[in-house]
Amino acid sequence: MQQNTSNQNSTLRKVPTLSLGSYLHGSETDKVKFIDQLFHGIKEYGFIILKDHDIAPSVFTEAYQVLEKFYALPEKKKLSYVSELGGGQRGYTAFGKEHAKDSPVKDLKEFWHVGREVADGHPFSKYYPKNIWPDDTVPEFRPLFDKLFKQLETAGIQMMEALSYPLEVEKDFFKKMVVEGNSIHRLLHYPPIPEGVDPRCVRAAAHEDINFITILPAATTSGLQLKDRDGTWLDVESDYGSLIVDAGDMLARITNDVIPSTTHRVVNPQDGTNQSRYSMPFFMHPHPESLLSCLPSCRGTGAKYADITAHEFLMQRLREIGLIK
Numbered sequence: 628m629q630q631n632t633s634n635q636n637s638t639l640r641k642v643p644t645l646s647l648g649s650y651l652h653g654s655e656t657d658k659v660k661f662i663d664q665l666f667h668g669i670k671e672y673g674f675i676i677l678k679d680h681d682i683a684p685s686v687f688t689e690a691y692q693v694l695e696k697f698y699a700l701p702e703k704k705k706l707s708y709v710s711e712l713g714g715g716q717r718g719y720t721a722f723g724k725e726h727a728k729d730s731p732v733k734d735l736k737e738f739w740h741v742g743r744e745v746a747d748g749h750p751f752s753k754y755y756p757k758n759i760w761p762d763d764t765v766p767e768f769r770p771l772f773d774k775l776f777k778q779l780e781t782a783g784i785q786m787m788e789a790l791s792y793p794l795e796v797e798k799d800f801f802k803k804m805v806v807e808g809n810s811i812h813r814l815l816h817y818p819p820i821p822e823g824v825d826p827r828c829v830r831a832a833a834h835e836d837i838n839f840i841t842i843l844p845a846a847t848t849s850g851l852q853l854k855d856r857d858g859t860w861l862d863v864e865s866d867y868g869s870l871i872v873d874a875g876d877m878l879a880r881i882t883n884d885v886i887p888s889t890t891h892r893v894v895n896p897q898d899g900t901n902q903s904r905y906s907m908p909f910f911m912h913p914h915p916e917s918l919l920s921c922l923p924s925c926r927g928t929g930a931k932y933a934d935i936t937a938h939e940f941l942m943q944r945l946r947e948i949g950l951i952k
Contacts, residue, residue, distance in 0.1 A: 640855060642863055642871075643668040647782065648679030650789055665786065666793040669874050673889020674853050674863060677786070677842075677870040682778045684868035687844050687907075690771060690814075694905050697765045698737065698816040705737075708759050716811075717742055718759030722818065728834060728947045732827045735895070739814040741772050743807065751807060754915040754938060776812045779842050779909035780805075782870060786840065787911070794882065795924035804913035805839065809941065811912065817850075817904040820895050830904065831893035836875035837944045838910040843871040846906040854890040863891075877913065877940065880932050883925040913937045 643664060646653075650661035668675040698705070708719040715724070715738075722737040743755050760769040787801035817830040830850060843851075851863045851871070865871055879888035896902070913919075915938035921930035946952065 640672075640859075640861060642672050642674045642676055642853070642861070642865075644676040644678060644865070644869070646679040647677050647681075647785060651681075651785065662789050662792050665789050669790075669872070669886055671856070672853065673887060674871060674873045674891075676863075676865045677782070677872055678866070678868075680782050680870055682775075682782065682844075682868075682870075686771075686775060686778070687868060690775060690844075690907060691847055691905050693765060693768055693771055694814055694816065694907075695903075697739070697761060697768060698818075698903075698905075700761075700764055704764065708739075708761055710756065710759060712756055715740060717756050724949070728944070732825050732832070733949075734832055735820060735824065735828050735830045736815055736817045736893075738816065741776055741812040741814065743810055745807065751809075751914060751916075754809060772812060772814065775907075776810075776909070779812065779844075779870075780810060780911070783810075783840060783842050783909065783911040786842075786872060790886075794885075794922055796922060801839070801913075804917045804937075805911055806914075808914045808917075809912040809937065810838075811910045813908050813910065815904075815906040815908070817893065817906070819901045819903060829892060829895050833890050833892040834948075835879075835888040835890055836873060836908075836910060837877065837941060838875040838912045839878045840911050841873050841875060842909040842911065843873070844907050845869050845871065846904060848896075848900075848902065848904045850893045850896070850904055852892055852894060854892075860892075875910070876944070877919055877937065880919050880935075880940070881922055881925070883921050883927060883931055885925045912941070915941075 645661060645664050649657040665675060705719050710716060710718045717740050720738050723733040741758055744758055745752050745755055762769060784802050784805060788798060791798050791800050845865045845867050849864060852860045853863055855861050863871060873889050874886050876888045878886050917937040918934055919937055919940055920934045
């Protein structure tokens, strides 16, 4: 991995790259090493980069081609896929709708949400709207992103299982929470920066994710930065086909900030190549009725945060970023 360190101190800091294959298929020694490196990396940086997972790079290539095709549709057509329920839970959200928490200006992006679906009558069906699909314009969209949702979820469950050991919970503790969780696959397009845009606007202003972990296949161009523990912004660069993983607010909450939620952003192009950027973060959520409660191993001198359900916390955060009122 090549890291841009232009804004760093003299000490070289690089987001660690780990092999998921060493955990899934390696020796006991390999597994213990992966667990230690994962826990250390996500505590120290809030981010790790994952290689040797089970998703073929060709799937990402196809996905970005499909996104390019979709986002080239006329604006009127894209707006026909906006959910009547509001809040951006499913389908299309137009350019300039979302902003970071406490940000006075909108982000420079448009996106699509693919979410969890359950059968009618399921206990969680009241929380999960049906997905919207652009079958009439991009028929390959649905089967591809339905498959990728499942593949990214599998990788997420594997990583959450690895975290169960240092956090001293049962091996399937997180799996039980996320298997029917309110996870979202966000399919992003950051268009070329328009002329005359408010100079305060960036593609994605500094923010923390809401969920347990985010799994981000390497994007089509650079721009992602994380805020290091000393306040320095680090560019996050990774090989194509790798997965970038970061910790969100829900994981920080139940670990009492032992694993902090990491601030990150997507900056505007700096090299004069003002071109589109496509990105596909998978936000791994627990199911809505999960109780976000401090883990005993992280309690220390006492829990910092009151217990709250995952649904209540999600609604609180969606109001803060302007997706619901």
